[in-house]
Amino acid sequence: MINSNDINGKILFQDGGHQFIWLGADEVEEQGVVQTNQYLIISNGRGTLVDPGGIHLFARVIALVSRYIDLDKIDNIFFSHQDPDVSSGIALWLGVTKAKVYISELWLRFIPHFGIVNQDRIVGIEGLGGSLKLAGSTDLKLIPAHFLHSAGCYSFFDPVSCVLFTSDIGAAVFPTGNQYIFVEDFDEHRKIMEGFHRRYMSSNKAAKKWISKLDGLNIKYLAPQHGAIFKDENVKKFLDWFAGLQCGIDIIDEIYE
Amino acid sequence: MINSNDINGKILFQDGGHQFIWLGADEVEEQGVVQTNQYLIISNGRGTLVDPGGIHLFARVIALVSRYIDLDKIDNIFFSHQDPDVSSGIALWLGVTKAKVYISELWLRFIPHFGIVNQDRIVGIEGLGGSLKLAGSTDLKLIPAHFLHSAGCYSFFDPVSCVLFTSDIGAAVFPTGNQYIFVEDFDEHRKIMEGFHRRYMSSNKAAKKWISKLDGLNIKYLAPQHGAIFKDENVKKFLDWFAGLQCGIDIIDEIYE
Numbered sequence: 001m002i003n004s005n006d007i008n009g010k011i012l013f014q015d016g017g018h019q020f021i022w023l024g025a026d027e028v029e030e031q032g033v034v035q036t037n038q039y040l041i042i043s044n045g046r047g048t049l050v051d052p053g054g055i056h057l058f059a060r061v062i063a064l065v066s067r068y069i070d071l072d073k074i075d076n077i078f079f080s081h082q083d084p085d086v087s088s089g090i091a092l093w094l095g096v097t098k099a100k101v102y103i104s105e106l107w108l109r110f111i112p113h114f115g116i117v118n119q120d121r122i123v124g125i126e127g128l129g130g131s132l133k134l135a136g137s138t139d140l141k142l143i144p145a146h147f148l149h150s151a152g153c154y155s156f157f158d159p160v161s162c163v164l165f166t167s168d169i170g171a172a173v174f175p176t177g178n179q180y181i182f183v184e185d186f187d188e189h190r191k192i193m194e195g196f197h198r199r200y201m202s203s204n205k206a207a208k209k210w211i212s213k214l215d216g217l218n219i220k221y222l223a224p225q226h227g228a229i230f231k232d233e234n235v236k237k238f239l240d241w242f243a244g245l246q247c248g249i250d251i252i253d254e255i256y257e
Numbered sequence: 258m259i260n261s262n263d264i265n266g267k268i269l270f271q272d273g274g275h276q277f278i279w280l281g282a283d284e285v286e287e288q289g290v291v292q293t294n295q296y297l298i299i300s301n302g303r304g305t306l307v308d309p310g311g312i313h314l315f316a317r318v319i320a321l322v323s324r325y326i327d328l329d330k331i332d333n334i335f336f337s338h339q340d341p342d343v344s345s346g347i348a349l350w351l352g353v354t355k356a357k358v359y360i361s362e363l364w365l366r367f368i369p370h371f372g373i374v375n376q377d378r379i380v381g382i383e384g385l386g387g388s389l390k391l392a393g394s395t396d397l398k399l400i401p402a403h404f405l406h407s408a409g410c411y412s413f414f415d416p417v418s419c420v421l422f423t424s425d426i427g428a429a430v431f432p433t434g435n436q437y438i439f440v441e442d443f444d445e446h447r448k449i450m451e452g453f454h455r456r457y458m459s460s461n462k463a464a465k466k467w468i469s470k471l472d473g474l475n476i477k478y479l480a481p482q483h484g485a486i487f488k489d490e491n492v493k494k495f496l497d498w499f500a501g502l503q504c505g506i507d508i509i510d511e512i513y514e
Contacts (some may be wrong), residue, residue, distance in 0.1 A: 034367055054371055114312060190319060252462060
């Protein structure tokens with residue numbers, strides 16, 4: 001269970017004008033709807049929303065975001081990929097902010113099917129040269145996570161907070177009533193990650209390729225879009241486990257009944 | 258260019274009470290929005306909609322469907338996967354029909370993020386035992402197409418019309434003003450398929466696995482969600498080409514810049 005103090009969000013990192021915020025949880029868990037994490041980065045008074053989610057969550061997320069920053073100070077909305085739980089609220093978010101939306105260029109021609117009009121506000125990540133500039137001097141380092149699971153997927157590292165946002169990598173599916181914010185016991189947590197990763201992630205080769213891009217990063221938090229956040233030694237435990245996982249194409253005979 | 262006689266749809270197959278219908282095209286092509294095909298199967302007076310698409314297309318598709326069948330006679334809506342151009346109109350379609358929606362169980366917990374309320378009307382394909390019953394005696398043979406590109410994707414074969422619906426497999430990206438319904442020159446058409454398949458499809462291993470499931474089917478039409486429809490000898494030409502394609506994970510070093 002999430003502590004009632006944390007239900008409306010938790011600041012993972014704060015120093016000077018920089019904050020990395022986990023945007024809370026539903027007070028009552030909904031049956032049959034996958035749990036998601038949303039994040040907000042505030043840098044010198046300007047905001048970046050990370051995978052803010054679909055129509056379904058819009059009211060809750062907007063209320064929580066507003067506790068930390070005015071909506072008109074949100075400059076960037078980052079979508080790691082095209083799934084409904086990530087990006088289907090795009091038309092609503094474009095309506096209430098002046099932000100630009102960033103997503104892999106693989107999905108630029110697909111997301112107008114959500115019903116958006118102004119394509120000038122949607123930017124393909126590939127054109128950014130590997131980084132997304134926040135207000136002030138901070139650049140998010142954009143790290144491709146293609147085929148994990150989406151064909152066009154991005155994670156990123158924030159070098160100020162040392163948070164690695166991982167999209168669906170590191171996702172867990174909590175049993176009802178058992179959500180928690182941080183991974184405490186890796187071996188226990190692994191049990192609620194394994195099924196998801198074996199089925200949705202495309203292959204060990206893709207996992208290893210992504211991990212190779214993390215070389216030299218001082219990762220203190222690994223923050224996924226579903227499940228719990230990994231801290232400190234659990235970051236390395238997760239990466240070691242993921243590097244050895246057989247999944248997707250590797251086990252395709254099991255998956256195709 | 259699509260002939261003006263066909264802009265509102267074309268019946269691919271008709272015999273007795275069974276029709277397989279391609280649901281037409283936009284009169285004016287939209288820039289920056291991927292072209293999509295929608296299909297309607299009518300079997301003994303009852304309808305099955307195939308990948309009817311997002312919010313963006315809803316008005317056009319509903320108008321075209323209504324030329325062929327009353328909305329209250331649509332029993333089934335088949336979603337091959339979770340992408341916005343396939344399934345983001347789900348709440349609207351549930352509102353105007355009494356249909357049940359069928360999609361891979363991998364996405365059952367994700368699509369409520371589009372904003373749907375009644376989950377009782379959404380059925381996981383894995384529970385159907387490999388076939389979807391239409392009105393009368395016709396069963397669609399459901400064929401997994403996982404990782405092509407979506408982690409949970411389905412194609413199907415209609416044994417009455419001999420149409421194989423393939424989702425994103427066989428997709429093409431038309432140059433502006435050059436859409437056509439049927440592939441005429443396979444080698445020319447290959448040029449507008451290759452880039453898409455190399456980048457979105459996850460691996461040759463997945464392609465071969467899917468092709469192995471087509472053994473023994475008498476496929477007369479191969480109907481994708483984007484691009485043009487393959488007929489007769491072009492069906493085999495496509496399958497031979499796809500069986501030999503290196504894509505996704507196979508060429509991951511090229512894809513990760």
